[in-house]
Amino acid sequence: MAIATINPATGETLKTFEALNDTEIVAKLDLANQTFEKYRQTGFSERSQWLQKAAEILEQDKAEFAKLMTLEMGKPFKAAIAEVEKCAAVCRYYAEHAPAFLADVSVKTDASQSFVRYQPMGAILAVMPWNFPFWQVFRFAAPALMAGNVGLLKHASNVPQCALAIEDIIRRAGFPKGAFQTLLIGAAKVADLMADDRVKAATLTGSEPAGISLAVAAGKQIKKTVLELGGSDPFIVLESADLETAVVTATTARMLNNGQSCIAAKRFIVAEAIADQFEKLLLEKFEALKVGDPMQPDTDLGPLATPGILQDLDQQVQAATKSGGKVLTGGHPLSDRPGEFYS
Incomplete structure (x- = not known):
């Protein structure tokens, strides 16, 4: 897979990157290892100061970082701003x-003193996904760095500039060189990294196949993993619900991040007595959404992140209609x- 910034709003390739070769990967692993031996000796006060500085940099340059996200994966700029602010908060x-x-x-035992100590x-x-290109990384990096570990980031191949920007933020914040490094590599290199x-x-956030692949590689080495994989979350509406509130919430829950969120509401289960009314109101909300340039403040839905995702979605809609589903609105790529x- 090419490592490149391709603007999903235009299809234009903005920047391409060479993947690291094996020699360069080894050099980065060596640096991480050497840095860890010194970094683990730092105290919480130092790490805390550096992390607070990272928060300041995120807030100070949030428009720049938000623009990068929107250019690389298409989320509305206003949502990208909120994501940067959330990263500063974490x-x-x-x-x-x-x-x-x-x-x-402290742990009570028959010894004179027993305790549990957490060590880096x-x-x-x-291994992080493209859909929340800053948040997914910072929610890992902040606790990992505070615990005295060092980080290696293999980001999704369509958000390389976000990945490099995050490494730069952490460096600018004062963390030692090598405390956090971005590895511009393809997914095929992950198993080799786990064997090192x-x-x-x-840790991985992504699809079930990606999670299985990483878990297998880690299992062979008896190494710990934290995996966050796909979901198909139900949105349940009972007769007692305030329908207007439920519909507004449902629209946001489904369309958040251009509809590309692992925790989105993906199935609506509605009490039969209110189903027709809920459907009518939901349809009105969906049809009122503005699809367009994600950099514009009045845009509700930007583009999907890649041509492959657009194709997959369209195939899913076609398969649903062949199985008896009805298209009530949208249901096709926008060819204009x-x-x-996608409409």
């Missing part, structure tokens, strides 16, 4: 609370404009 949260989370815990593991590999002794654990827009 940095501040762990900067403040990590010392309490990681404090020694080393280099942690994060310098990588101690991994470039980019990966």
